[in-house]
Amino acid sequence: MNAGAWRAALLAEWRKLVSTRMWWLLGIVLGAYMVFMGVVMGFSLTTDPSSMSGSLGSGATLDGRQIAQTVYTLAVSVGYVFPLVIGALSMTGEFRHQTITPTLLAEPRRGRVLGAKLAVAGLLGTAYGVIGTAGAVLGGLPFLATKGDGTYLGDTGVLGDVVFSVVAIALWCVIGVGLGSLLTNQVAAVVVILAFTQFVEPVLRIGLTAIDPLQGVQKFLPGAAAEALAGSSLYSTSGMLSLLDRGWGAVVLLAYAALFALVGALTTLRRDVS
């Protein structure tokens, strides 16, 4: 391990990430979207605690604490596409704009470049996690405080969900880098991310639950693992879908991050850059 070279790689990758507009554009959109979702869910769940589950047919009524958990972890339930995209762009952008050439001229040790990107994505992902989670909390808070059962921000369990929601979003950003190193075509990567997060995974999760022998499989899908890490979700508090426990959620999510990065390292990073 060469500490100086790693420090250089981390600083370079950080500068790369924050020297274009995309990171703050997506950050602002994420924040605004989460405030909006916090308001919507905070309002509807405090108005009618069975509205969520009722519409999905499970018939459960959420108590005040569950409402708080659901609202505070909304970023992990519906906002994770943003960190995923910014993480993927950090890799696909290099190929799209061919900056991979000067990057590998500056640091021919390709594994170090990927490692630095993963680490820096963890950092930016943490910032996104804070923005997204804070947005959902701020959006929902007024309704929980006035119309509902209280904010539950003094509850260590609920606070834990808030903290792990940030961690889960950070990991999504890291997974994005791995995905981008697998799928270096930017358009393809973004299309796959949108299709998977907005359509494929939600359908799979509900569909798999309906098939008895495969019922447990949905818990291991990345979105479900992230919700398990956060500790709760829109889907789980409503009783619609079950989750792994937090520790296993973390393991599964990390496994996805490691798998994508490893496959990227063994394929893309070994190819000629021409």
Added chain:
Amino acid sequence: MPTTERAGLPVEIRGLTKTFGTVRAVDGLDMVVRPGAVTGFLGPNGAGKTTTFRMLLGLVGPDGGSALIGGRRYADLAHPTTVVGAALESASFHPGRTARDHLRTYAPYAGVDDRRCDEVLAQVGLTEAARRRVGGFSAGMRQRLALAAALLGDPQVLVLDEPANGLDPEGIVWLRTFLRHLAHERGRMILVSSHVLGEVQASVDDVVVIAHGRLVHESSLDDLVALASPRVRVASPDPAGFTALAADRGWPVEQDGDDLVLTGGSCAEVGAAAYRAGLEIHGLAEEGGSLEDVFLRLTGAAPGGAA
């Protein structure tokens, strides 16, 4: 040419080979670039120049052979951009990043600070544009920025792939002056590629010519100039006799108006041969051979038309 003391590292390429599908881009290339010199790396489009550079810089893995800088592979250099500065063809930038931020992004690897970024921007005349996004840059400005990036780590060796591409005539003059300044006042070793000899002729000491991925010529520029065969213009009442004489001596001959133009012999040789053959001469004049013709001949294209 004023020559200051020059540093640099030898670039040694041995049996370098690369095949893309069915295209043999580089085919057993052997060449040595001596330290301290400015070497023109010449060849027509598709000759394998860019591929050779990419292999030299560790971006493309060779199928065979080796390319070493000072005895080491580029990828084994601890801080490569402080040893070799490279600007490759179709320089690549993120359009949304400013020129200064582009350099700041690579500065940590070279171990340099923001001041050095401003310094190299000034050197290439981009100070005014430093904080503008590269997306709005002209081709010439991009080439300058690519040069600035190559200079960032203050390397002794510069590898420049077709730096004149996309430049307007004014830009080409600027580049020529800049390369000469780097070489002769700053003592840099430069390996510069081009598909047009004339572009680099004024800046280089040595030339390496490749075609179809193979070395076809390696010498000093002076020796290449000497290769440019003399052309002798002959006025004679007996063109048929001269044509026969030229064929006998193996000198290609062309009719140009009333005159004949012979290639390959000097005035003295042609005159002596005519005297011995008893041919009458009314005029005999030597014309300089064109370097561009030599280049085209070496790389296997048809030579240009007669002057």
